[in-house]
């Protein structure tokens with residue numbers, strides 16, 4: 001029985017908002033209070049069938065539109081989404097537990113930028129031609145067909161828009177499956193599509209969990225490509241399920257990233273930059289730097305200033321302007337992160353600050369934890385090498401570049417990293433030796449949407465961003481025309 005005060009969202013299929021016919025729902029909970037505030041359909045394979053059918057029906061005429069017409073649609077989406085900026089930010093903050101300031105600056109703002117950026121990229125596409133003495137090779141970028149877009153809970157609308165914009169921009173139609181923990185802004189985006197009259201079936205959405213809705217979507221014979229962002233173990237299942245039918249596949253997976261602090265860094269900006277890298281979104285960003293490697297000669301001073309900085313970070317009501325850390329996504333996830341605090345103690349770690357739950361006034365039922373800094377665990381311990389994905393960082397000291405590089409590369413992951421040094425040449429050459437997809441020197445998460453985004457090793461397969469996204473969401477065909 002659904003409570004009357006609870007918002008009910010629906011699947012969006014073929015231009016209609018519909019319930020799963022079986023009437024099963026999943027509860028949507030506010031991480032900050034632990035209270036249910038919405039419900040979404042718990043879809044299954046039969047809902048996925050209808051959504052894929054709607055996408056297949058829509059794709060030919062959508063794909064036949066000129067690229068400029070599709071760019072205009074992306075621009076219209078951006079305009080309509082921008083009008084709802086504050087609504088997006090407050091809904092995302094409520095659904096994820098993140099601070100409103102972050103939901104405004106990242107989730108609401110950058111979702112709009114994603115649509116605008118790809119609209120602009122589509123408009124600037126030139127016909128690529130490779131000339132031979134007696135022939136011309138024309139590159140034709142065709143749509144792939146129907147795509148499955150599967151996203152996690154940490155940056156719900158941002159990551160969904162990052163996939164939808166290039167996918168439909170290149171003439172594909174899609175079926176989206178957002179995280180069951182954070183379905184609300186995906187629903188808002190579907191309402192935006194509906195409002196502006198995006199042709200029906202171009203974007204469809206089924207709510208539900210991974211087993212019931214995600215898995216049948218990936219294996220569906222009517223799906224031509226899969227773009228997945230989520231955990232590494234789920235990515236393995238998605239890859240295995242997509243492989244037998246040779247679906248085009250992009251995987252953006254987990255990370256365990258290092259922040260490397262050299263003794264010649266600007267200490268003040270390194271302390272605040274490394275703290276931001278460690279704790280943004282409560283440490284729940286795949287790029288977060290949760291293993292902090294500090295050169296021995298400045299280790300003591302860095303540790304002292306870093307811990308003081310972390311202790312001053314404001315944890316509390318996500319809707320407060322000044323809040324820096326909100327709640328963790330779920331009770332289960334909080335327990336998992338707290339489990340790593342216990343493991344750190346077993347691994348010889350000393351808690352320098354945090355290490356426990358907290359309970360801001362009025363939010364006693366939520367999933368709260370203090371930002372936590374630990375030292376003393378080995379650089380190859382489980383705490384220092386496994387993805388924790390919470391407000392917990394470990395400190396380690398090193399004596400040489402070689403040692404720092406060895407520690408940084410000693411994980412199964414290879415997503416991102418940051419290097420802090422006054423010597424930009426050294427910063428660059430050190431970064432190039434790191435086994436990761438992205439490194440920032442003297443910054444973190446300073447994103448240019450044209451640059452490649454993605455990981456190596458167990459952090460993923462393929463790249464997103466700029467021309468890499470357009471390449472993934474299209475099939476390049478060569479037409480060779482021989483002259484007399």
Ligand code: NAD
Nearest residue numbers: 151152153178179209210214215230231234252253254286
């Ligand atoms: P998750 O893997 O549990 O879930 C991600 C999505 O996959 C959800 O929508 C889920 O319902 C769906 N899913 C689950 N099982 C499935 C299956 N068998 N088949 C198809 N879909 C299935 O991840 P999460 O807990 O939502 O997100 C956190 C993880 O995402 C972290 O590991 C984080 O590092 C990673 N992440 C990576 C990036 C990146 O760009 N590399 C970005 C954000 C998050």
